Amino acid sequence: MAQKRAKIRTRSILVVEDDEMTLRMLDKVLSGAGYAVIPASNGIDALNLARNKRPDLLILDIVLPGLDGILVASRLKDDPKTRDIPIIFFSSLEEKDLEKRKDASSGWHFLRKPCNREELLQEIAHYL
Secondary structure (H helix, E strand, O other): OOOOOOOOOOOEEEEEOOOHHHHHHHHHHHHHOOOEEEEEOOHHHHHHHHHHHOOOEEEEOOOOOOOOHHHHHHHHHHOOOOOOOOEEEEEOOOHHHHHHHOOOOOOOEEEEOOOOHHHHHHHHHHHO
């Protein structure tokens, strides 16, 4: 009697980062942890990929070419197809600069660069 195996879907994470070295590091860490990584290096690509690929989570830099991360997040939250995708901002901006850029009622989550692998994976696990 053959057993049916349930197919387990790999969780996908859209990583939006314009620094190539940081993007490669995130790809390596996340792929090594079993996530499917969808890379993007600017805000326009991030919007298109989020709408077309519907990732399980976004890791989003704030300072990006084209559209900044705050604007990308706002547009995704306004779109019924993408509003439920959790977003973790991953930025080296100082706290005072983050406060100037974010809406205090948004409920967005921030992870400061640099962070260690365990901190990153723990934060991701919290939202997935």
